[in-house]
Amino acid sequence: MTSPLLQIFARADLSFEKGEGAWLVTSDGERYLDFGAGIAVNALGHAHPHLVEALTTQAGKLWHTSNLFHIPEGERLAQRLVDASFADVVFFSNSGAEANEAAIKIARRYHFSNGHPDRYRIITFEGAFHGRTLATLAAGGQAKYLEGFGPKVEGFDQVPLGDMAALKAAIGPDTAALMIEPIQGEGGVREVPNAYLQELRALCDQHGILLIFDEIQTGIGRTGKLFAYENTGVTPDILAAAKGIGGGFPMGACLATSRAAKGMTYGSHGTTFGGNPLAMAVGNAVLDVVLAPGFLEDVERKGLLLKQRLASLIDRHPTMIAEIRGHGLMMGIKTRVPNTDFVTAARDQKIIVIGAGDNVVRLLPPLIVSDAEIAEAVDRLDATCAALESEQAAKAAPGAAL
Numbered sequence: 001m002t003s004p005l006l007q008i009f010a011r012a013d014l015s016f017e018k019g020e021g022a023w024l025v026t027s028d029g030e031r032y033l034d035f036g037a038g039i040a041v042n043a044l045g046h047a048h049p050h051l052v053e054a055l056t057t058q059a060g061k062l063w064h065t066s067n068l069f070h071i072p073e074g075e076r077l078a079q080r081l082v083d084a085s086f087a088d089v090v091f092f093s094n095s096g097a098e099a100n101e102a103a104i105k106i107a108r109r110y111h112f113s114n115g116h117p118d119r120y121r122i123i124t125f126e127g128a129f130h131g132r133t134l135a136t137l138a139a140g141g142q143a144k145y146l147e148g149f150g151p152k153v154e155g156f157d158q159v160p161l162g163d164m165a166a167l168k169a170a171i172g173p174d175t176a177a178l179m180i181e182p183i184q185g186e187g188g189v190r191e192v193p194n195a196y197l198q199e200l201r202a203l204c205d206q207h208g209i210l211l212i213f214d215e216i217q218t219g220i221g222r223t224g225k226l227f228a229y230e231n232t233g234v235t236p237d238i239l240a241a242a243k244g245i246g247g248g249f250p251m252g253a254c255l256a257t258s259r260a261a262k263g264m265t266y267g268s269h270g271t272t273f274g275g276n277p278l279a280m281a282v283g284n285a286v287l288d289v290v291l292a293p294g295f296l297e298d299v300e301r302k303g304l305l306l307k308q309r310l311a312s313l314i315d316r317h318p319t320m321i322a323e324i325r326g327h328g329l330m331m332g333i334k335t336r337v338p339n340t341d342f343v344t345a346a347r348d349q350k351i352i353v354i355g356a357g358d359n360v361v362r363l364l365p366p367l368i369v370s371d372a373e374i375a376e377a378v379d380r381l382d383a384t385c386a387a388l389e390s391e392q393a394a395k396a397a398p399g400a401a402l
């Protein structure tokens with residue numbers, strides 16, 4: 001099929017007309033259980049009545065004013081994020097990469113304002129994904145994404161995840177910040193041990209380095225806390241959020257302590273669209289639900305339920321599944337077949353799951369998923385394994401299949 005779209009996505013031959021909660025529906029009425037949620041974006045599922053109401057009400061009033069004026073809904077959303085986190089100040093962007101760009105700029109500017117303009121290097125970790133802008137690509141450090149785009153943006157050093165000696169060796173007088181995902185998402189739902197994060201915090205304090213958490217995937221309730229750092233015993237200085245923060249409306253946020261953000265002054269950063277009234281209305285509506293009493297506790301409980309059910313799949317299909325990993329409603333299945341085959345076979349069973357690095361299949365259901373839908377998902381993944389097993393058996397013994 002020829003398409004006027006820039007051909008950068010290998011899309012499945014499937015499209016949807018509408019969504020309801022944890023379900024996606026095609027134009028001919030076929031229903032898929034959505035355990036991808038738009039890559040952790042549709043945090044409250046599809047067509048959540050409270051979000052639809054907030055969006056349509058605001059759409060009839062005011063969409064955009066520019067940041068030349070106060071935006072009360074944005075002040076309110078920022079205050080709620082501040083009250084619910086370590087942060088003192090918030091910058092709103094339109095995407096994850098932009099939230100990370102803000103984080104990088106805030107960290108560099110902190111040292112600049114302290115009289116150390118040469119202190120601008122950021123240390124990141126192998127397997128990271130921080131976005132597709134030139135700076136966040138350099139931060140992610142993945143050769144396949146950097147290839148052909150000219151010189152890599154200067155000032156990023158990468159060390160193997162978990163290698164404390166390599167990290168200590170990489171820290172120099174020009175190190176401004178460490179930047180890490182508490183659970184690597186695209187990298188394969190790789191959880192960073194709390195002890196390692198605590199060591200990072202101590203190293204940062206010792207050397208006057210800022211700690212940046214990229215919580216674009218882990219944030220906004222995904223792990224059963226508003227932000228995943230709350231599970232770790234570590235508090236960052238700067239945090240990037242996006243994906244679930246708008247429940248499907250494009251937006252991001254960079255949170256920081258006032259100390260870390262002290263270098264940012266009038267004019268030192270900006271955005272045309274970021275923090276517009278429409279986005280802010282939806283962001284507030286997402287928090288109405290996520291911060292309601294009991295909601296996050298229920299996400300935690302459902303995460304455990306999902307993990308237990310998935311663990312039983314290893315026993316039933318040891319030749320298909322090697323490992324279950326993750327936290328809350330951010331789960332990874334390390335498969336023994338190519339994860340792309342698994343994702344396709346799962347789609348045949350009418351469940352959407354998402355590939356990741358390290359041959360992992362990610363499960364990122366909407367946070368409103370029900371216990372019954374979790375059970376249904378695991379049944380469909382069980383059927384996926386069974387279908388792949390009979391395919392393998394038929395390949396191994398072609399005669400027997402005839």
Ligand SMILES: *Cc1c(COP(=O)(O)O)cnc(C)c1O
Pocket residue numbers: 095096097098100129130131132181185186214215216217242243
């Ligand atoms: C998705 C993601 C990004 C990039 O977000 P965009 O909105 O695509 O720019 C950055 N970091 C992490 C951890 C992500 O999961």
